[in-house]
Every structure is written in structure tokens, then in C-alpha cells.
Amino acid sequence: MSRMRVDQELCILCGQCVEACPFNGVELRADTIEFTDSCRLCRVCIKACPVNAIWLEKAEPVDTVDKGQYKGVLVFAEQRQGRVQPVTYELIGKGLELAGELGEEVVVFLAGSNAASEADALLYYGVDRVYLYDHPALERFRIEPYTALMVDLVNQIKPNIILMGATPVGRSLAPRVAARLRTGLTADCTFLDVKPNGDLVQTRPAFGGDVMAQIITPRHRPQMATVRHKVMPMAEKVSKPHGEVVSCNVDERLLRSGIEILGFKPYQAVSSITDAEVIIAAGRGIGKPDGLDLLGELAALLGGVVGVTRPLVEQGWADYTRQIGMSGRTVRPKLYIACGISGAIQHVAGMRGSDVIFAINTDPAAPIFDAAHYGLVGDLYEIVPAMIDALKKGGGADAVFQTG
Numbered sequence: 001m002s003r004m005r006v007d008q009e010l011c012i013l014c015g016q017c018v019e020a021c022p023f024n025g026v027e028l029r030a031d032t033i034e035f036t037d038s039c040r041l042c043r044v045c046i047k048a049c050p051v052n053a054i055w056l057e058k059a060e061p062v063d064t065v066d067k068g069q070y071k072g073v074l075v076f077a078e079q080r081q082g083r084v085q086p087v088t089y090e091l092i093g094k095g096l097e098l099a100g101e102l103g104e105e106v107v108v109f110l111a112g113s114n115a116a117s118e119a120d121a122l123l124y125y126g127v128d129r130v131y132l133y134d135h136p137a138l139e140r141f142r143i144e145p146y147t148a149l150m151v152d153l154v155n156q157i158k159p160n161i162i163l164m165g166a167t168p169v170g171r172s173l174a175p176r177v178a179a180r181l182r183t184g185l186t187a188d189c190t191f192l193d194v195k196p197n198g199d200l201v202q203t204r205p206a207f208g209g210d211v212m213a214q215i216i217t218p219r220h221r222p223q224m225a226t227v228r229h230k231v232m233p234m235a236e237k238v239s240k241p242h243g244e245v246v247s248c249n250v251d252e253r254l255l256r257s258g259i260e261i262l263g264f265k266p267y268q269a270v271s272s273i274t275d276a277e278v279i280i281a282a283g284r285g286i287g288k289p290d291g292l293d294l295l296g297e298l299a300a301l302l303g304g305v306v307g308v309t310r311p312l313v314e315q316g317w318a319d320y321t322r323q324i325g326m327s328g329r330t331v332r333p334k335l336y337i338a339c340g341i342s343g344a345i346q347h348v349a350g351m352r353g354s355d356v357i358f359a360i361n362t363d364p365a366a367p368i369f370d371a372a373h374y375g376l377v378g379d380l381y382e383i384v385p386a387m388i389d390a391l392k393k394g395g396g397a398d399a400v401f402q403t404g
């Protein structure tokens, strides 16, 4: 591991490195300078030292695994109440693409109870193998058994890449699996690619979305990434699956859990903006909370739901579950109507995959028009009521766009 070093003979104990360090990673002791665990190797202290007493001792990079042993893509199939969740098919789609570039296989881990039919259904998405762990104790997601079984499978089949949804389940499971396997994990990826040598290039927003960071895990295997729902397209269904379901023996020792379930309340499906086909999105341009009622009326007529930008959540006008963007939900509806939204990168990151984006904004220079397929420059309080009128009179969406 690289570390900061000090030549204690050159050091004049002036404390300038301590002052300069942004992480409180340097301490001035009685007659020495010491680096603490907070040091981030940022090298600010090197520049601050007036006598050049500090330097960075770089560790030689070493491969900790034989990368050649690791092949293929393993997708974690998330099931809820016995149904495989849509994010799984999106991961399979990306997995097939990555594995195709390397000429390798895509396999799936599925744990559940009476899950054979779901395992068979997964084959229709073109995967090579579904490893099925079928046991009453696996009916619902339980972190310890799921982690133990997944790690056990990974140790047996040695995949090069593991993909999981960035859902509450995936976000809980992925770090535990990564820690047990002592490998890297990149959360919330928005794009994935693979180099010819098998290194996964994991792209995700960083520094508040100002930068798209590309992260690789060059010295560890497997490489693990979580991906948000709706960021990637689903795998196409195939008419004749070629894969097979492998029924795995569930070792009772791996089902042990220190967590006792005292009760269980079934998940109540609520209409989520993530699954909506039409979204009318409100931005700060609505100016007042009542504006949401107007947009709600338009949404109801188009069979859609209302989403919002972050400022509306911050002002308490809407619930966080309605927020679209980098720190909210990612959506991919067929139609996205942005009303009074400027088009900040953090918002666009959550809706740019929509099939058709239609923007209404008074400012012709608003960046939302760069993301939109269609746009109207004007006041939403004139345009939206006109759309509502047109829909009420009949004529559907065509009438609405003629109105514009």
C-alpha cells in the first residue's frame, strides 16, 4: 500500500503540513510528524512543506488474483413475492452485451421458494444457465443466507463480472458479497463496458453529477457493479432458449441467520413513477404548490403520474418518491412532459432515457430543450390548460400537440 513518508531529520516541525491537510491526516507530535488513518494521500502536505521533507512512497501494483480463472457474467435475479423483478432483465441485457464482447457466458443466480417456473422463464432472455436455489427459507430476501449462497456459488463458478440492481435488496446484498470476496464494487453505474482484457469499465456520476467517473477493478476478481432500474434496456426475449436450469443443493448451514423475523407485512404495491409510461414532471417553474394539481389533471387524462424536480421535494411540495434525477428515481417512460424544468444535469440524468421528451419552458435557452425531442417556449399556465381542454374535447394526444 502506498503511504506518506517524512524525513524526520529534514523536518523542522513547522506544522505547515498539518495546517494544509484538508483531511486532518497529519499530526504534529512532540518531536515528529505522523500520518493518521485519515490521510488520503492527496499530497497537499508535500507542496506545503518548506524543506521538502515529505514524499509519497508508492507501492508496486500487484495482481492479487489469476484473472484468467474468472470468466462470464453472473446476474443476481431479484425476486419479490416470487416474481423476478424487471431490473433483472435489464441486467441480463447488459450482461449479454458484455459477455458477447468477450465470447463468454451469462449465468443467473436465483434464490426463492417454488421458483422453478421463474427460473425457466429467465431462460427465455437468452442466458446460458440459471442456478436455482429453491428452499422455503429463501422465499423472501434474507441477507445472511442470500449472501452465503451467492458467495458459495461465486467461489465455485468464478465469474468475471457480477451485476445486481441498485435496489434496496441489491444495495444491501452487493457490499456484503463484495466484502466476503474481498473485491471491488461500484454502486449505481449508469454505463458499463468491457475492455478486451476483461476489465469492466464502470461509469457512474461523481462529484454531484459534474463528472462521469470511469472506475475499473484491475487487480481483483470478480468485478461487481450495481445498476439502477431503468438505466439500461431490457434483454430481448428469444423464442427458443438454449440455456439450462441448474438446481443447486441448498446447504442448511448456509441458511443460518442471526436475525429472527418477528412478523411479516406484505409489500403493498404502490403506483411508482419508475413504472409509469407517461410522466408529467413539475419543476420550480410551477411557482406554487397548486401547480401540481393542474399537472395532476393532465397526468390523469394521459394515464400518467406526476414527477418532480428536487427543489419541489426540498420545499415540501412533493414526496421524495416522486423526485426524478440523480439523487431520486431514474425513469424511462414512453412520454415525459417537463413543465417549468430548467434541465440541470442532475435532473436530466434521471429521465434522459425516456422515449419522447416534451419540454415547456418560458426560457428559450433552458438546457432542457437540449435533452427534449419537442419543446414549446411559453408559460406552462397557458399551455397546460390548453392541453387539458384539447384532451377533454377528445382527439387524444394529436389534439394536444396541434394545440401547441
Ligand SMILES: Cc1cc2nc3c(=O)[nH]c(=O)nc-3n(C[C@H](O)[C@H](O)[C@H](O)COP(=O)(O)OP(=O)(O)OC[C@H]3O[C@@H](n4cnc5c(N)ncnc54)[C@H](O)[C@@H]3O)c2cc1C
Pocket (backbone or CB within 6 Å): 207, 208, 209, 282, 283, 284, 285, 286, 308, 309, 310, 311, 323, 324, 325, 326, 327, 328, 329, 339, 340, 341, 342, 343, 344, 345, 346, 347, 350, 360, 361, 362, 363, 366, 378, 379, 380, 381
Ligand atoms: C448532488 C446533487 C444531486 C441533485 N439531484 C437532483 C435530482 O435527483 N433531481 C433534480 O431534479 N435535481 C437534482 N439536483 C438539483 C439540480 O441541480 C437543480 O437545481 C434542479 O434540478 C433544478 O430544478 P428545476 O429545474 O425545477 O428548477 P430551476 O432550475 O429553478 O428551473 C425552473 C425553470 O422553470 C422555468 N419557468 C419559470 N416559470 C415558468 C412558467 N410559468 N412556465 C414555464 N417555465 C417556467 C424557468 O425558465 C426555469 O428554466 C441535485 C443537485 C445536486 C448538487
